[in-house]
Amino acid sequence: MAADLDVVLRARRAIVDGAEVAACVGVRGERIATITPYDDVPAATHTVDLGDDEVLLPGLVDTHVHVNEPGRTEWEGFATATRAAAAGGVTTIVDMPLNSVPPTTTVEHLDMKRGVAEGQVTVDVGFWGGAVPDNVEDLEPLHRAGVFGVKCFLLDSGVEEFGALSAEEFALAMREIARIDGLMLVHAEVGELLDETALDGPHYAGFLASRPRAAEDAAIALVVDQARATGGRAHIVHLSSSDAVPMLHAARADGVDVSVETCPHYLTFAAEEVADGATELKCCPPIREAENREALWGALDAGDIDFVVSDHSPCTVDLKRQGGGDFGAAWGGIASVQVGLSSVWTGARRRGHALTDVVRWMATAPADRVGLSHKGRIEVGADADLVRFVPDEQFTVDVAALHHRNPVSAYAGRRLDGVVRETWLRGAPILLGAGDAPRGRLLRRGVR
Incomplete structure (x- = not known):
């Protein structure tokens, strides 16, 4: 009798439906076809037995990645960014509308970006659009063209081609966005509350003081007010200020449709530990104090923060070190798509969290928010995006071993728990050797 399944992955530990179980995951074509008990092994052309030290996870869904191509491809590109994602257990990314040139603010620009990405991507890739001054009329066409939502800034974005919106805009x-049932992503800082006079060259305390929590909190209040007034769906990207959590909790209790993410660097690092001149740790909003970090962990535990995504935001080494360690001059952004899973797991297990929590935060919840219900989970009918993860193995981050384009990382030299041994995309392992053809697809909202 011919085998019914192409492959079965047999794992003593697998994260299925929010629980860790022993299971056989059967794959037919590109999708999960069966999930059976560990000792009930269905017939398949090929059976893969995971090691006793391995846990089978769903592929992660990272909805906050700056690929930067076209236009600033020397910073990052689709080939390098998606290889880094795959190496880190991420099987789906959604690309931000900046810092590419042109930015993804019109359908024409979206088509350009898709054209450049086609044939380069190692994992599946979706796209965000951008909301900038004078492009309100472009938002519905972008929505129809399949972007997963649009992103805006409420202060200077750092690149002139992606302008900030005023409160009125x-x-x-x-x-x-409310009219078309879209999703608005917001970089939530108010420029008027920044204090550039506080900048103090290589001293991190000055940079932190220049971007206070109040600037973030005021912007989030504006987003909540507009989501409440319009009935529109909103999402706060890269939450750094834990002071905003009670406001977000109250708004959601009132039925306001606003979600929020934070990032591995806000859960890993603390301002007190940032050395003078360590501009590889510069990002906006900034890494804050240790007590703020612990409050973010508490908000994740309570469900007040929905998920964790990388905000992978790379640049060239020269830009990162611009000014010779001057926090005011260096480019802000942390490249982390390859190490996000290990970083979050390292912090999570030390605070008593399980791998089931990490999967919810980094796979299922981001997939659900953007409408990718067939991603980020091990269930029948889902895409067979899978990860062989070794939670108890440690490694030291070596920038030379990272796949993103430029060899600079805030995590360089850091000891992390959890190693990705293999990543599968839609039913087959991703091979990262030279000459392996990329199999990633370009995704559209509402289209499987």
Whole structure:
């Protein structure tokens, strides 16, 4: 009798439906076809037995990645970013509308980006659009063209081609987003509350003081007010200020549709530990104090923060070290798509969390928020995006072993728990050797 399945992955530990179980995961074509008990092994052309030290996870879904291609491909590109994602257990990314040139603010620009990405991507890739001054009329066409939502800034984005929205422009954009049932992502800082006079060259304390929590909190209040007034869906990217959590909790209790993410670097590092001149740790909003970090962990535990994504935001080494360690001059952004899983797991297990929590935060919840219900989970009918993960093995981050384009990382030299041994995309392992053809697809909202 011919085998019914192409492959069965047999694991003593697998994360299925929010629990860790022993299971056989059967794959037919590109999808999960069966899930059976460990000792009930269905017939398959090929059976893979995971090691006793390995846990089978769903592929992670990282909805906050800056690929930067076209236009700033020397910073990062689709080939390098998606290889780094695969090496880190990420099987789906959604690309931010900046810092590419042109930014993804029109359908024409979206088509350009898709054209460049086609044939380069090692994992599946979706796209965000951008909301900038004077492009309200472009939001519905972008939505129809399949972007997963649009992102805006409420202060200078750092690149001139992606302008910030004023409070009035943001209100107009939110009304349009509500009308078309889109999703508005917001970089939530208010520029008027920044204090550049606090900058103090290589001293991190000055940079931190220049971007206070109040700037973040005020912007989040504006987003909540507009989501409440319009009925539109909003999402706060890269939450850094734990002071905003009670406001977000109250808004959601009132039925306001606003979600929030944080990032591995805010859960890993603390301001008190940032050395003078260590601009590889510069990001906006900034890494804050240790007590703030622990409050973010508490908010994740309570469900007040929905998920964790990388905000992978790379640049060239020269830009990162611009000014010779001057936090005011260096480019802000942390490249972390390859180490996010290990970083979060390292912090999570030390605070009593399980791998089931990490999978919810980094796979299922981000997939659900953007409408990718067939990603980020091990269940029948889902894409067979899978990861062989060794939670108890440690490694030291070596920038030379990272696949993103430029050899700079905030995690360099850091000891982390958890090693990705293999990543599968839609039913087959991803091979990262030279000459292996990329198999990633370009995704559209609402289209499987």
